[in-house]
Amino acid sequence: MEVLLAIAILSGAALLAYVVGRLSRSRMLTGFIAFVAIAGSGYMVYQIWNVLQDGMPLGWPSAWAQTRLQSYLVANYLGIFLAGTALLLAALVAVYSMRYMHRRDIGKFYALLLLMTSGIVGVGFAGDLFTLYVLFEAMSIASFVLVAFEREEWEPIEAGVKYLVISTVGSLLALLGISIVFSWTGTLDLAALPSLLEAQVGSAQLMAVVALIIVGFGVKAAIVPMHTWLPDAHSAAPSGISAMLSGIVIEAGLITMLRALIALGTVNYGLLLVWLALVTMFVGNLIALRQSDLKRMFAYSSVAQMGYIIMGVGLALGYPTLAGFSGMRGALYHILNHAVMKGGAFLCAGAFLWILGTRDIRKLSGIGRKFPLMGICFLIFVLALAGAPPFNGWFSKVLIAKAGADVGGWGIFMVVMLVLNSVISLFYYLDALNTVVFGPIPEDRPRTLKPLPFLVVLPIVARAALSLLLGVLPDAGLVLVDPAAEYVASLIGGGVDVLVAAGVH
Template identity: 40%
Template sequence: GAIFSNDLFSFFCFWELASVSGYALVGYRWWHWEPVEAAFKYLLACTVGALTTLYAASLLYGFAGTTNFDELRALFDGFGSSQTIAAVAALLIVGLGTTAAVVPFHTWLPDAHPAAPSPVSALLSGVIVNIPLYVLARLLLGVLPQLSGVGFALLALGALSCFVGNAAALVQLDAKRFLAYSTIANVGYILVGVGACYRALAAGAAEVAVNALTGAFVHLVNHSLGKSLLFLCLGNAIQASGSRLFTSLEGYGRRMPITGALSLVALLNLAGIPPMVGFYGKALITAGLAYRLGDPVALAVLAVLLANFALAAGYYAYFAYRVFKGRGYATKDAPLPMLLSEAALGAVVVAASIYPGFLVEGVHASARAFLGKP
């Protein structure tokens, strides 16, 4: 409902239904203090984000008399700048950015991931943080008029999220907290792609904008698949070892060969190593920034992005090394029902890597339609 809604208020209602479920799932183990605390932090942060988004919707309705996306698009066609619309855009970035764990509104996610069961962590990183990013892109690129400063804000927040997420991931001893910060960095990559698209549209470079948005959405799909798979595999290892610490999880790939192999597939895809399909999203986002090397903002963000791509590839490689280092605590692999769901995700990642055109070309056509470019 949240994805396919064509009305901002309807989106808000569907999204709140999903969020309430998320609060309950994070706090599922209510007899321990950690899940209760994490769920309460999640509730507080995302309630503030939801109220900010609702205020943006009310401002938009007061200004335009509707919250229907098609009607707003027609109304704002050829529309100039407005302080009210600028305020709406800022509120949407803050409100939806909070539920997407964009830095500096990210603090709830590193606590929610370790406290939640691993399948819930997969849902958080694979779905919950991505839907607000999609809706934000839809509103800023396809509904509201072009506004000065919005593209810069998206690039700045995206670059900051990349840096903070990757830097914090390096010092984590808890594997699930490590992946939480990695998710924040990947949210930053997606936001940079949306910002590059926004600035390219403002400069009249329609084809570059389509490619940048394609990169953002391809990376969104890749991150959803890869991170969900990795959390599920990590859940197998945590169940076997009884601990989330890297020191206790080392070597689970040797004792749990299927789980280890699927973890490796997920890590390669998240690192964006060719020929994995994760490479294509990062390449298209990079191209969306690189087309204007004379722009100091784009050049600075590009440098940050490339450095963070390399940093992330390095720590994913180290993660893979620890997966197969040592002998591990498990005596056998996870039960078959658990492995089947993970194998299905792994098969999708491998198939998309063997036939990347199916995903990339499909998303490219969608991005072109999304931006109204025939």
């Protein structure tokens, strides 16, 4: 029941937030309702963690109902990881938006934020492909509207429609793949499918289904060349939603794809993902070099960061006995770190937009000196994203590199590519840092600027502190990451002996 409540609390609170926001138009009250709901869902996730730690199975509905409905939720450590990361990010965005967003339609904003978060939480706990797909779509539909939320301007409308059309095509392709699987097996149970699909292993039909799943869910995961919606959506959305899209929504798309692919059995699609990761990181970094819009630069940076994450996942799936655990450990830790550092970077960009009304990096020159606390936070986020120690981004990149070293051979080549891309990213990160924090203050800029509200500053500072904490004390994040990585490694054949060798037991 706790698994259901973790989702239901958010969905129920979405209705309450909409009604209260519509009647009161109070940003503080509506945001407080959203924050309490997120905290309540987080408490349920904590209870799920405690039950799993005691070695007890947990899910919803009962086993009797599952056999008849063929749709259910099941507790697992990957779901706890995804839910915990999403709820942390959503809580800070809820606080940030209490003062950042306009009063008009504030109820609709928080309702959609809660619905999107409930879909993300549910994706990790889905026990079958049908439930997985439905919750994935719940997340997607809410995000479509949030991208186009500021409908008075043309840019968000155009970005939202582009996002909707491309994502819908991807969703239909994924649904086609799921339908084919059901026609073969008569079930969509994630635990039962690997054994039922053994007869299809190596067949052209199963490879076609794998392709449909990768392309379908890969759209939301921003895998090149399915990434074209992302730069427009992330730059045009309200800054809090940009943080959610980049920090957890695209990662939830990847985890949805991962769970579906694991259910398809022993097809060796890991190498394909590694090569897609290589293309994704290069495309993201090279295009980011040419951006003058701060949010758009961070958007292309998110494409590159997804390349790093997919590299870890691909190594784990391609070489489960060598890198099953280490690859997933690096990928999941980078997901957590990316949620913190990139989410903070987008909130910081939103703060600069609040002050000066522009996203142009050149026009933001010196703003970090005028607001030194924001300048320090921006410096932390940028260096963390570049992978500079002692911030969190460097440690997860080291873990991904370790997976490549565990594979050996061409895995070493992938490590070199990872390092090369990190060096490339330094050019645009340091250029933005030099301009925004250390650049000259334009003479025509007003001496008195709009002050930043405390509730806008607080979530940014909290994320900056987390970026430093997770880099200096990585065990604080690995508490959440390692059980999830171990869970996935066990599903893909990592083996207990590999986990022992990795120092997990």
